[in-house]
Amino acid sequence: MIQSPLEMRHLQTLVALADTGSLSRAAERVFVTQSALSHQLKLLEGHYGSPLFERGTKPLRFTQAGARLLALARQVRELTAEAEREVAQWVGGGGGQLRVAVECHTCFDWLMPAMDAFREHWPQVELDLVSGFQAEPISLVETGAADFAVVHDRPAPRAGVATAPLFTYETVAILSRKHPLAQKPWLSPQDFAGETLISYPVEDDMLDVVRHFLAPAGVKPKRRNAELTVAILQLVASGRGIAALPAWSVQAYLERGYVVAKPLGESGLRCELYAAMPESLAEKPYLQDFVAKIREGA
Amino acid sequence: MIQSPLEMRHLQTLVALADTGSLSRAAERVFVTQSALSHQLKLLEGHYGSPLFERGTKPLRFTQAGARLLALARQVRELTAEAEREVAQWVGGGGGQLRVAVECHTCFDWLMPAMDAFREHWPQVELDLVSGFQAEPISLVETGAADFAVVHDRPAPRAGVATAPLFTYETVAILSRKHPLAQKPWLSPQDFAGETLISYPVEDDMLDVVRHFLAPAGVKPKRRNAELTVAILQLVASGRGIAALPAWSVQAYLERGYVVAKPLGESGLRCELYAAMPESLAEKPYLQDFVAKIREGA
DNA sequence: ACTGGATCATGAATTTCTCTCAACAAAACC
């Protein structure tokens, strides 16, 4: 065994690097500054006497050495997670329940894979979805009706409720390619004034656009609803109005040129997603694992 | 992936714990204080909510959780070492030579397994033994005639020569069961006065006993030589004299009651083994790995 | 049961490291 400076955090970094394709995004993923990663990698590369990836390519490309260490990282992470799950199930008795409350429709896109992975790894934990569309999800946690809520922005601290950041994303305006506003580099709230906002059938203040973009500017466009993301896009493409969705949820359609996306405001509208859990459960390994799975997007 | 406090150092600790069977010996093995390990393990056990091994049994017994993590540790260490060897061979070109000089006969007992493992892992490195029995091994390194020397005690720093601690051991006196001195709890230098010292055919000052025990007290017993450890034991058992050998090298014979061992001095004679290497090579991964293999005893 | 020695635990202080911060360099992108 070579005494090496390789630590778990380096393995996490490598995986995040491969998953995100850039230093700065990898830094977000592991909740440190990109400066930290730069230092980390400099040290590693110094130790191995070789660069681990080519900088300045998008996405970055690993060198042979980097790729080998990345493979190691994936193996080790997998093995470690497995061992720790086993131990946790012996120690914790294996039981438990996890009732998930969600307030945003698009969340299901990433929630489903995470839930699937979870079910496989924690078969003894009862996993349920409780609708969060009527009540505020966080109050469901507070009252004990849910064990896990996905909420927007950092929630105000409440007694008995722990929170953890999940990830951030950008919500963008979606327009038909032929829409007049498609010429602008970005959209202002006023641009929505005469338009129809196409969205999921939820309350106004459950929508990122309304809460953080339109409402502050006093703009209240007409609304039209659709249950499914594809349906919304259909309406947008046929010129029935504008939508506002998380950038990643429409990635595929943008690449095909089906519709176009525009930032909301000059610097875009970034939204943060947080998890809220009962403090009594926050330390449970299966809950922490669930959070981790969501962060990794699987 | 559960975000866990499990770090590489913890895995090293677990393996050392299993190999040595006690906290304090494991601490020696990883070159930290026993206190450090105690803290480490307390943290780990706190995290997993379960003890990892039963204390106060000799050797210690792992719990189910501890055993699982130990298995993980072994896996991860193996995978990591393998990956790093590959990377090192790509980066370093794979070549190199390793000429080993040794000054003590018993060293071969642990050197051979280490060399065997090394040959397997670094097939491209030329591994040779150069006799260190005529010259002082460390000067062979200094003159460039050897790349690796095993020496006693911490060597005085020399220009261009790097040193690294290998391990410590106790050398004990070996007597026939019927020998009068076998009644004493420990032997003083004076006890050797009228006796015959049976040892390997090397200079006086190459023997731990002489250099650190007898010579300082001005005692110079008669000497009689044998090439092989078994031969020495033979002579001892038949009452021809006393030997002084590393405790671990005669372990098997002691258990069978073939001979008896006595500490040299009231608190025993502990010897330290060091490696001396050219500074220019000290950082080479294959050299560090060789050191590591020796420390692990394989 | 008592004593001596070895093994392990604990708390405070220190050292060691990593991270962040802030300013800079280098690309990339209009």
Place this chain on the structure above:
DNA sequence: GGTTTTGTTGAGAGAAATTCATGATCCAGT
């Protein structure tokens, strides 16, 4: 060519692991 994104670097702050000193516990041998 300016402007924005992305990565680098050095210094300082903060956290965490280690050591040191000491106390508790356990086992062996009488």
